[in-house]
Every structure is written in structure tokens, then in C-alpha cells.
Amino acid sequence: xxxxxxxxxxxxxxxxxxxxxxxxxxxxxxxxxxxxxxxxxxxxxxxxxxxxxxxxxxxxxxxxxxxxxxxxxxxxxxxxxxxxxxxxxxxxxxxxxxxxxxxxxxxxxxxxxxxxxxxx
Amino acid sequence: xxxxxxxxxxxxxxxxxxxxxxxxxxxxxxxxxxxxxxxxxxxxxxxxxxxxxxxxxxxxxxxxxxxxxxxxxxxxxxxxxxxxxxxxxxxxxxxxxxxxxxxxxxxxxxxxxxxxxxxxxxxxxxxxxxxxxxxxxxxxxxxxxxxxxxxxxxxxxxxxxx
Numbered sequence: 388x389x390x391x392x393x394x395x396x397x398x399x400x401x402x403x404x405x406x407x408x409x410x411x412x413x414x415x416x417x418x419x420x421x422x423x424x425x426x427x428x429x430x431x432x433x434x435x436x437x438x439x440x441x442x443x444x445x446x447x448x449x450x451x452x453x454x455x456x457x458x459x460x461x462x463x464x465x466x467x468x469x470x471x472x473x474x475x476x477x478x479x480x481x482x483x484x485x486x487x488x489x490x491x492x493x494x495x496x497x498x499x500x501x502x503x504x505x506x507x
Numbered sequence: 508x509x510x511x512x513x514x515x516x517x518x519x520x521x522x523x524x525x526x527x528x529x530x531x532x533x534x535x536x537x538x539x540x541x542x543x544x545x546x547x548x549x550x551x552x553x554x555x556x557x558x559x560x561x562x563x564x565x566x567x568x569x570x571x572x573x574x575x576x577x578x579x580x581x582x583x584x585x586x587x588x589x590x591x592x593x594x595x596x597x598x599x600x601x602x603x604x605x606x607x608x609x610x611x612x613x614x615x616x617x618x619x620x621x622x623x624x625x626x627x628x629x630x631x632x633x634x635x636x637x638x639x640x641x642x643x644x645x646x647x648x649x650x651x652x653x654x655x656x657x658x659x660x661x662x663x664x665x666x667x668x669x
Binding site (some may be wrong): 409412415416420424434439456458463467471473475476479482483489492493496497 | 527529564566579588596598617619641
């Protein structure tokens with residue numbers, strides 16, 4: 388293993404801390420937001436930059452020490468493909484179960500009943 | 508050519524994917540990747556029940572970078588909303604009328620909506636002509652719809668010609 392130059396130290400630390408902060412804020416959002424649908428927003432969006440920051444840090448670290456390394460990008464690709472789909476499925480499930488939404492949610496649906504699966 | 512490589516973009520993607528997995532570019536890895544990139548589409552083509560043609564690949568690349576920028580902006584937006592005091596957000600359920608058709612373009616649009624600022628696609632309408640969106644913080648639902656239309660749907664329509 389070779390020594391890291393000082394500038395690389397700083398840049399890599401910056402990206403890893405950025406990623407970690409966003410991952411933390413995303414988790415915090417799960418706790419703080421008022422209802423199920425709003426909570427979905429936090430992990431789907433903030434994990435992309437959270438993981439993205441850590442991935443950039445990893446690419447820079449291994450590229451400066453061991454020679455070019457890009458296979459971390461695949462993690463980002465999978466995340467881009469899967470995050471919106473899992474969010475969509477969760478949102479759909481929540482919608483069909485008619486989970487309670489916070490009272491200041493405004494509903495602009497023309498036919499809300501077509502989104503319901505409730506038996507009663 | 509078209510018999511041997513029925514889906515050129517897909518083959519290119521598979522080759523790039525293989526080289527990324529190997530994490531190095533060498534003659535051996537590239538050769539094996541080329542063989543895989545030809546065989547896998549030939550073998551799995553029958554399983555694809557949709558036909559999609561990319562009419563403007565360059566616009567597709569541009570779309571990707573616009574999306575990337577918007578994802579970064581949306582991360583900061585959501586972070587700001589989370590860190591702000593409670594009760595100050597205005598969520599809404601909005602129906603977004605679709606002007607595009609085809610399963611692939613609609614899937615991309617729905618994913619785009621989920622990844623960009625403040626909106627999540629929750630359900631495709633029963634008739635397939637609308638997407639239900641949950642927006643985290645909107646003042647004017649019509650403006651949100653227009654923004655998605657102008658920024659993403661118009662470009663997808665151009666890329667896929669659908």
C-alpha cells in the first residue's frame with residue numbers, strides 16, 4: 388500500500404463524510420416525517436447521494452493507491468435501477484391499504500376509489 | 508449484422524458491465540465479454556415482450572446528466588425539509604396525465620419522478636393514462652405537473668418517439 392497524498396486525503400474524506408451525512412439525514416427522515424408516504428421520500432432520495440458519496444470516495448481511494456478502479460459504479464447503477472422501483476411498490480401498497488395520511492395532505496385524485504383494495 | 512447482434516445497445520451495455528465487473532481492461536476479458544455480449548441477447552431475446560427503439564441516443568445521454576443533476580438537487584431539498592421543524596410541509600396526491608405510451612418509457616418516467624425533487628410515483632392509473640404522484644411539499648399542483656411535463660416527459664417523447 389502506498390501513502391496517500393494530502394490533497395487526496397482531504398477530497399476522499401470530504402466525499403465519505405458527505406455520503407455518511409446524507410445517509411444519516413435519510414434515516415432521520417424516517418423518524419421525523421409525519422406519515423407513511425412522506426417517510427418514503429427520505430430513504431429513496433437520500434440514499435442515492437449517501438451511497439454515491441461513499442462510492443466516489445472509494446473510487447478515489449483505490450484509484451490513487453492501486454490504480455484505476457471503477458467497479459464501484461455498478462453499485463450506483465443497481466441503486467438507480469432498484470431504489471425507485473422499491474419505492475413505487477411500497478407507495479402502491481400503502482395506497483391500496485389506505486394508510487392514514489397526515490391531515491394537511493391535499494388529495495387531487497378524481498376517482499380515489501379506483502386506488503383502493505379494501506374489502507369492506 | 509442484425510441477426511448476430513439483435514440488440515446492439517444492450518450488447519454494448521453488457522460488455523461495459525462485464526468490464527466493470529472485471530475492474531480492468533485486458534484482451535482476454537474483452538474477448539470473453541464480447542462473446543457474452545453476443546450470446547446473452549441472442550438467448551434471452553425471446554423473453555423480451557416489448558419493442559423499444561432508441562431514436563436519439565445522444566438525447567438519452569443528455570437526459571441522464573440532467574437527471575443526475577436533479578437527483579443531487581433533490582437530495583439537498585429533502586435534507587432541508589427533514590431538518591426543518593415539523594408540520595411545515597404540504598403533501599399532496601396528484602394525478603399526472605401521461606402523454607407518452609409504451610412500457611419502457613412509462614417505467615423510465617415513473618422512476619424519474621421517484622428520483623427527482625419531492626415527488627414519488629405511487630400508482631399507474633387503471634387505464635394506463637395517468638400516474639398517481641405523492642408530492643412531499645407543493646404549493647401549486649398544476650405547476651408540478653407542468654414542470655415534469657416540460658423537463659422529462661417532453662425529452663422522453665423525443666428519445667423514444669412514442
